[in-house]
Amino acid sequence: MPSPIEFYFDFSSPYGYIASEKIDALASKHGREVTWRPYLLGVAFKTTGSAPLTSIPMKGAYHLRDMIRTAKYYGVAYHHPSPFPISPVTPSRAFYWLHAKDSKLARDFAKALYRAYFVDGIDISSADNTVAVCARCGLNADSVRAAIADQAVKDLTRVEVAKAIERGAFGSPFIIIDGEPFWGSDRLDQVDRWLQTGGW
Amino acid sequence: MPSPIEFYFDFSSPYGYIASEKIDALASKHGREVTWRPYLLGVAFKTTGSAPLTSIPMKGAYHLRDMIRTAKYYGVAYHHPSPFPISPVTPSRAFYWLHAKDSKLARDFAKALYRAYFVDGIDISSADNTVAVCARCGLNADSVRAAIADQAVKDLTRVEVAKAIERGAFGSPFIIIDGEPFWGSDRLDQVDRWLQTGGW
Numbered sequence: 001m002p003s004p005i006e007f008y009f010d011f012s013s014p015y016g017y018i019a020s021e022k023i024d025a026l027a028s029k030h031g032r033e034v035t036w037r038p039y040l041l042g043v044a045f046k047t048t049g050s051a052p053l054t055s056i057p058m059k060g061a062y063h064l065r066d067m068i069r070t071a072k073y074y075g076v077a078y079h080h081p082s083p084f085p086i087s088p089v090t091p092s093r094a095f096y097w098l099h100a101k102d103s104k105l106a107r108d109f110a111k112a113l114y115r116a117y118f119v120d121g122i123d124i125s126s127a128d129n130t131v132a133v134c135a136r137c138g139l140n141a142d143s144v145r146a147a148i149a150d151q152a153v154k155d156l157t158r159v160e161v162a163k164a165i166e167r168g169a170f171g172s173p174f175i176i177i178d179g180e181p182f183w184g185s186d187r188l189d190q191v192d193r194w195l196q197t198g199g200w
Numbered sequence: 201m202p203s204p205i206e207f208y209f210d211f212s213s214p215y216g217y218i219a220s221e222k223i224d225a226l227a228s229k230h231g232r233e234v235t236w237r238p239y240l241l242g243v244a245f246k247t248t249g250s251a252p253l254t255s256i257p258m259k260g261a262y263h264l265r266d267m268i269r270t271a272k273y274y275g276v277a278y279h280h281p282s283p284f285p286i287s288p289v290t291p292s293r294a295f296y297w298l299h300a301k302d303s304k305l306a307r308d309f310a311k312a313l314y315r316a317y318f319v320d321g322i323d324i325s326s327a328d329n330t331v332a333v334c335a336r337c338g339l340n341a342d343s344v345r346a347a348i349a350d351q352a353v354k355d356l357t358r359v360e361v362a363k364a365i366e367r368g369a370f371g372s373p374f375i376i377i378d379g380e381p382f383w384g385s386d387r388l389d390q391v392d393r394w395l396q397t398g399g400w
Contacts, residue, residue: 047257049249057247058370062381072400073390170258181262186386190273200272 004033005191006176008164010041011088011124012052013172014067014078015185017114021076022188023175024107030195036099036107038092039164041172048170052085070185077119086117086125090148093157094130097147098139100156109137204233205391206376208364210241211288211324212252213372214267214278215385217314221276222388223375224307230395236299236307238292239364241372248370252285270385277319286317286325290348293357294330297347298339300356309337 005027009016027034045051053063064080071078091113099106116122116133124130127148134144147153168174168181175182175191180199182191193200205227209216227234245251253263264280271278291313299306316322316333324330327348334344347353368374368381375382375391380399382391393400 044258048259049251049256051249056249058244058368059248062368062370062383065381066383066387069390073393168258168262170262181265183262183266184386186384187266189389190269193273 002032003178004035005195006037006167007034008037008039008167008169008172008174008176010172011038011091011110011113011117012085013041014080014118015070016172017118018071018074018076018078018185019173019175019188020111020114022074022185023173026188026192026195029192032195034107036095036103036110037160037164038088038095038110039161039169040088040092043161044165044170047165050170054084071118074185077115079119079121081117081121081123083123086123088125089157090127091124091130091133092161093148093153094134094144096157096160097144097150097153098134105137109134109139112137202232203378204235205395206237206367207234208237208239208367208369208372208374208376210372211238211291211310211313211317212285213241214280214318215270216372217318218271218274218276218278218385219373219375219388220311220314222274222385223373226388226392226395229392232395234307236295236303236310237360237364238288238295238310239361239369240288240292241370243361244365244370247365250370254284271318274385277315279319279321281317281321281323283323286323288325289357290327291324291330292361293348293353294334294344296357296360297344297350297353298334305337309334309339312337 007023009020023034054060068078068080095106095110098109112133113124113130117124122129124133127145130148131141131144135141167176171183173185175187177191177194180194207223209220223234254260268278268280295306295310298309312333313324313330317324322329324333327345330348331341331344335341367376371383373385377391377394380394
C-alpha cells in the first residue's frame with residue numbers, strides 16, 4: 001500500500017480551497033489516500049517574509065483576478081469572500097478536535113468549511129459560524145463550541161502547525177508525495193504525472 | 201488581426217526561460233504574434249518586496265527542485281546554472297539595441313541567450329558572453345560591444361523596463377492577452393484556454 005499524500009492547506013486560502021475540491025479524486029485515481037492537514041500560513045510567512053497575497057502591491061490586484069479565473073479554469077464554484085483574508089485558527093482547531101475522533105468526518109468537515117467560506121461567503125473565522133457548519137455536518141454544537149475553547153485542542157493544533165512547517169510547508173496548498181513537495185493548485189498536473197510515473 | 205500577446209520576462213528567470221520555449225507556438229496556434237519584452241525583475245521587487253526565489257528561506261530549496269521538475273514536465277532542456285541568479289542588464293540592453301533594428305532577430309537572440317544560460321551554463325551577465333552569443337547569431341561582435349556601452353541603448357532599456365512595470369509586470373514570465381494578465385509558466389494552460397475562448 002503506497003503512502004498517503006500529505007495535503008497541507010490554510011482555511012483562508014483560495015488556491016487551497018480549489019485543490020481541496022480536486023485532491024481526493026486525483027489521489028484515488030492512483031490508488032492513494034490523502035491526509036488532510038490544515039495549518040496557519042501566517043506562521044510560515046514569518047520565515048519566508050511573505051504576506052497575504054492581496055495585501056502586496058501589484059500582486060494583490062493580480063491575484064484577486066487570478067483566484068476567480070483559476071477556480072473557473074478548474075470548474076470549481078467560487079465567490080470571492082469578504083472579509084478576506086480571515087484567521088484560520090478557529091476552523092483549524094475544530095478540525096483537529098474532530099480529526100482525533102474521526103479523520104474521514106474531519107475531511108468532510110474541512111470541505112464543508114471551505115465551501116461555506118468560498119461559495120456561501122460565511123466568515124468561518126467566527127466560532128459561531130464554524131459551530132454552525134459543524135452542526136450541518138451532524139455534530140453537536142455545544143461539543144464543538146467547548147472543543148474550540150479547550151486548551152488541549154489549542155495545543156494539539158499548535159503541534160500540528162509546527163509539524164507542517166517542519167515538513168517544509170510554506171504555501172497553500174502544499175502537497176507532499178513520498179517526500180516530493182508540490183506548491184500550489186497549479187501543480188496538480190505535475191502531481192498527477194508524478195503519481196502516474198513515480199517521478200519522471 | 202488580433203493584438204499581439206505581450207511576453208515580459210527576465211533573462212535570469214528559469215520560469216521565463218521555460219515559457220520562452222513555448223510561447224511562440226502557443227500564440228501561433230491561435231493566430232497571434234508575440235511581442236518579446238525582457239525587463240528587470242529586481243525593479244519590480246522594489247515594489248512587491250520580493251526577492252530572488254532561491255534566496256528566500258524554505259522557498260529557496262523548494263524552487264531549486266521545482267525549476268528542474270517543471271522544465272522536465274514541459275519537455276524543455278534545463279541544467280540549473282551557476283552562478284544563479286545573475287544580472288539581466290547586459291543581455292537586456294543587447295536585446296533592445298537589436299530590437300530597434302529587427303524584432304524577429306531580437307527574439308531569436310533572446311532564445312539563444314536563454315539557452316546559453318539555462319542549457320549551456322554560460323553566464324550571460326558578462327558582456328563578453330553576451331557578445332559571443334550575438335556573434336553566433338550572425339551579428340558583428342564589435343557593434344554589439346559598442347551598443348551595450350552606448351548611453352542611448354541604456355536609456356532605451358530603462359524606458360522599456362519602466363513600461364513593463366507600468367503594465368503591471370511583477371514576475372517572469374508575465375503574459376498579457378488583450379489586457380488580461382497571466383503570471384508564471386504554470387499559467388500557460390490558462391493562456392491556451394483564454395486564447396481559444398476569448399475569456400471564459
